[in-house]
Amino acid sequence: MMKRIVLAITGASGVCYGKRLFDCLKSKAEVHVIISERGAELLKLELGLAPSYFSGEQVTLHKTSRMNSSIASGSFHVDAMVVVPASMGTVGRISAGVSGTLIERVADVMLKEKRKLILVPRETPFSTIHLKNLLALDQAGALILPASPGFYQGQNSLESLVDFVVARILEQLGMEQNLLKPYEP
């Protein structure tokens, strides 16, 4: 059966990771996309894209301000949620259980239902507060997968570095990926 995946894009730099993940998932999974207000600004700034880019046969685009949505409920089975990129603001609010937007609420549901929540933070340097929030989320069951590509593949084009991170996300989702070959010395 096709996996049901929630992809959230928030207002951190590196929206290219979210876009690339979407491109890889859209024909292979049922994808529910949520874009924060600042995430939409970053999509425009960094990629020249509008939220309408995130469309497709098995794709639903949700408004993060609209809580009255199927995915806000634990009774709607979602296999996994990926927040990519994850801003420190969103990380902090998920960690505090704020649940004030659809992104925060779905992340909260993933944690309470013990489902897979993958957070891809992008910030540097990290403050003590960022690190404490990330640790709390790890302890609550989330997977912290930093947007931190390796450079050992040799051909380090921008695309291959983005693919490095996206491949690791796809592996964590249990999806086949051919973006990154296993390391061979």
Ligand SMILES: Cc1cc2nc3c(=O)[nH]c(=O)nc-3n(C[C@H](O)[C@H](O)[C@H](O)COP(=O)(O)O)c2cc1C
């Ligand atoms: C151009 C730009 C780049 C930003 N990059 C980052 C970033 O890399 N990481 C981060 O945590 N916040 C970053 N921010 C700050 C967030 O956008 C801000 O904290 C915002 O409130 C996050 O909202 P959201 O989590 O609802 O998307 C950036 C803001 C701007 C305008």
